[in-house]
Amino acid sequence: MSGTIINDPLFSQQWYLLNTGQNGGTPGVDLNVLPVWNDYTGKGITVAVVDQGVEYAHPDLAANVNTFISFSGSINGNDGQPVTSDDSHGVAVAGEIAAVAGNGIGGVGVAFDATLASVYIDLSETASDADLNAGFTAVLTQAVNSYDVINNSWGYGGVFHNFNDIANQGVSEALTNAVTYGRDGLGVVVVFAAGNDREKDYDANADNLTNSPYTIAVAAIDNAGKVSSYSTPGASILVAAPSSSDYYTLETTVIPAANEDEEDQIVQKLVPHTYGEVVTSDRVGENGYNTAPSPQGDYAYDFGGTSAAAPQVAGVVALMLEANPELGYRDVQDILALTARNTDASGSWAINGATTWNGGGMHTSRDVGYGLVDATAAVRLAETWDAQSTTANLMTYTGEAHAQSTLGDGTGSASSSITLPAGISVERAEVVLDLNDADASDLVIVLTSPSGTRSTLFDAAGLNVAYPANFAMTSTQYLGESSQGVWTITVLDTKADGSSASFGGWKLNLYGSAATDDTRYVYTNEYSSAFAQDSSRALVVDTSGTDTLNMSPVTAGAAIDLQPSTVSLVAGAPLVIAPFTVIENVYTGDGNDLIVDNSVGNKISAGRGNDILMTTFGNDILDGGSGFDVVGFDRNYDAYLVEASDGVISVSSMQGTKSITNIEALSFADRVVSSEELLTSKTAFSTASSLATGIS
Template sequence: ECYFQMTLAEAVAEGCAESTIRPKSASSEAEVTASSLLESYSWDVQRAFSRVSDMNLYDEEQLSGTADWVVVTGMPPEAHAYSSAGPDHSEPAPLLDGAYIWRFDDPSLALDSLEHAVKTGYIKIFYPLVELQTQLQFTPNDTLFSDQWHLDNTGQSSGTSGEDANITGVWDNYNGSGVVISIVDDGVQTGHPDLSANWNAAVSYDWCDGDTDPNPQSSSENHGTAVAGVAAATGDNNLDVSGAAFGATLSGQRLISCSVTDSILAGVLSFNNDIIDIYQNSWNYIDQLYPSVGPLTTAALSLAEQNGRGGLGNIIVFSAGNGLLGGSNSNYKDLPNSRYTIAVSAIDHTGVQSYYSEPGANILVAAHSSGGNKGSEFPYTTYVGITTTDRTGSDGYSSGDTDNNFGGTSSAAPLVSGIIALMLEANENLTWRDVQHILVNSARKNDPSDSSWGANGAGHDVSHKYGFGVIDAGAAVALAENWASVDDEANASYGPYTPSVAIPDASSSWTEVSTYVSAGVQVETTEVTVDIDHTYRGDLDIVLVSPSGTESWLAEGGRSDSGDDFDDWTFSTVHNWGEQSAGTWTLKVRDMAFGDFGTLNSWTLNTYGTSNPLYVTGAFEYEDREFDETGFTGVNPYLPIRGADVEIFDDSTGTILATTRTNNLGVFNASITITAA
């Protein structure tokens, strides 16, 4: 019989109860350790894990055919094979402690095994290293300095005289000497007579074949050699062409001739980051709105800026994209729209948007590249390309050592990389954010009558086509020479908010959600992460409105994109550069086409920049001591003082600097102006 008065030990002994105290298992220890490991990663990396660990992102073929998976676990490596998942091979993943790459000889068993391992606590989270296909940003086809109108436009090729990079004057003092540019592409002909003098084989690699030779391996791999020439072909040597930084050192990373995984890309963007200064990328993934930047690549980008170049940060340049005719936008790709990268659009020899160049709120600057008529719908009579190096002999785009038909944003990006090399030679202490600031403040407003231009709240002219304008080498280098580094980066995050509001079909009315930002950040980049259910996302306009009223068009409807949903997609915008973050931010969404409905499920706002020293915020609270007829009953602390008048004054002079009121949370904020005596 079981009696109420029994102790637990007696009840267990008599079979009246079961002990709930069990020895701690290896899996529970691993679960605790894995949880703490995941929480130790940066917020960006945690967010990337959250996105790519959603198995709904992948199709059946990807899930059943992927052998390599990234897992986070607290188990020691020697125990991995004995976990419930039982991987056939395990190796540490790059950059993240506690992250491993598990390989399964039979990929079809991987998903079920990993899901069971999560349930039993052996691992915390996992995702597949899916192989993604890459594509060149342009399929080009180019001789000699007098033909290089992008460097010195005298009106040749019927262009506008002076519409060039304004670079020749800079060469009197700088040519990029001492700066290393890594060409991440489909291979570079290292023995090309106009490239070999600047080549550094020690910091080159072939990620496709796993060796240190980045030379092209097939007759179609011509792109990287042309890109290298635009950036840093040897100049002043009486041979062929000149690169923008003709004294810089070149290296190559052969990447886009094969499939790329999160692990491989992380390796590329952290490869010799203490030696390489600039990573030049004229490529992107084929699929739009695909989360190619996984946790490992996110960590690589972050560490490149924290540790690269001795802590100053690497410069990572990406072409914005050539999909304008298909309605594409550079913000639909998560490498060009990363705040760690510089996205470059293209203009032609007359200074206007090239017919292929994608717009985007993420674009920082434009640069000169090819233009002209490649289709009857454009008012051009000729195609004008860029003259650069080409593979020698029978290989390459042409029969000689140069080609004069190269172009696309593939040529615009290395022009920017070369000019940045000149800036770094002029001032080796520039940080990665200093470089972005200088480009913003030195770019020239081209095509000034174009309707895309507008002034933001900080007085910067900015365009969805051109960013802050076309890069100006003379102005950029002059500004770089005596540049004082910006303060450390500050950021503020708001959300996620979960409004779950409907997006009406075929309506010009906006669905709007807002948040109030109190943190004082002088903005550089703003990120918006949205989760939207919609059966035809190409219908949607998505716009972010800052407290200053600046509108950033993140997505534009009317494009032929029949894909479903925006699954926690992060857009970015540089259009708030220099504005103050404080105030109300509004996200607007609408669907102006018939036949599809949707829901804005959630959104998050992140602002990055520098702390605003002239911004004051705080809160007033009071402590409520409560009594009843029996006497003192306790304290209810930290109640907000609502609607209180607040004066901010200079204690030394008694001058009132600002007046404001507390809100319903007791919070007040104000911008103040201090005038030097």
């Protein structure tokens, strides 16, 4: 694995990295990260841990911590290390991201060669929002020149932290600057834990940090793939990652009576039990969660919450950026969503109105966003991603509508619609309501897209505070949908509490990429199950633009025929290229693939595995990737002009020119030629006159 032998003794307990069913978990419910380590380990990527500090000398972290770009964002610290004996959280978070691998101690980080920067902020109960604002603003300012990824396993408590409040506008501006100017304009990737307030009936959309289009909100799932008992739901959640969870038992205690004249007292209470805890680094020695002396006490065995889920995503992002440093922050968000997995078939899922994910719409949920992050699939798609999406090319459509409605207490509802034109492939929708309600706990707010996707923007029965003015809520659930058509907001008053709501109108912002006829169709390992539920997903119909089948996230071998009116096989399910449909480009994944080109100029990248690429007409660019790969030609060797230069083999005939890289052999009708033989020769292997006889 990239030259590193995983000999770390706690690795077998890190089920979130490799779930074999240990401790009763479901095998395979993990980050699927091990295959990535063959090529990428986070090297060259800097992840800032904004938390309670990281111990610079921790034996499993020291090699990866850059102290020169670490600092304190709070007045009670002077560097990025813990200040008080209670400051343990940051060390645990850092270990999940980049604990050193192969050193024979402790565990392994998701991106174990990434660089860590530690920024201390005061997360104690005495810290004020003003302190947090100042600290996080300092982080975002530093990020422009220093950090690639920022992990935030903390929050403001989920009670309407509003960027439009004067006190919070500095954070909003700094966040905008970080994604606009950071990473030389590609944007810093900002990750936030979604929160642990599910049992309070809170909503992740009630905080402008966890619902910002500039951040990635991460939910938690347990070791069986179900949403964790505490994980705060919300339409703003993008993805989920593994963490602990709780279940409850009703336990009865009998307290004997003090004398014979009294009855025994029976007391019943719900007792929580935690399972699936995350194993990671801890404060050295007797400090921290584990109070045993070193070396046993240097590791925590009971970390959890969405605090433990977020850093895993930050680590996966580091792997993605090493694989493709040119990704914009929006690309990272899209790739994570496109490759996330549904690990709970019984969960509350909806299918959105996209048309290009596994042949149709994407699964999405208020509980876990698009699902469990899949590191291997995300990295494979990152390697082959053919876009760069930043603030510079972000498209925005805005619409406003006025209304004058008073909602009946406990029974009322009001709806209003905005019509927007075509032109945007939606990534996020943002809504600002003119809404007055003294008790937001009685509100349910739903946004419906032109395709019929209903996203519950707000449902927080436990949030007994007034609904704030000018508060923005977002939904990630429209990824890949068109902006065109009627968007409808519905506000419901669901609880008779003496508090009536008045609705005066709303503003809708749609963010995304410019719509184009150049379509990218993404296929993942879930294609076979998606096809089983809806066989219409098998048909690809596209007669315009330059179009791409990106199957790089698919693990199994594929058989792809790009010619119209043909049937291919992807992830074990059929895929039909419709008549008159022209697909120009294809990327395949880790399996042993068979790919047949068509008559237009194709770009074919066969990924990993031992692949066969069959050629016909057209000028093609062929990349075999790793493995033993063969390009096939249907005529004798002498029918072609074969040349080699600078690692590229060119094969020309009247059928066209094929530019070939990373191929081990060329198979002609009469012979097989080693690419090594061609690349080490200085001469052409046939004469130009043979081009005239290349086709009869």
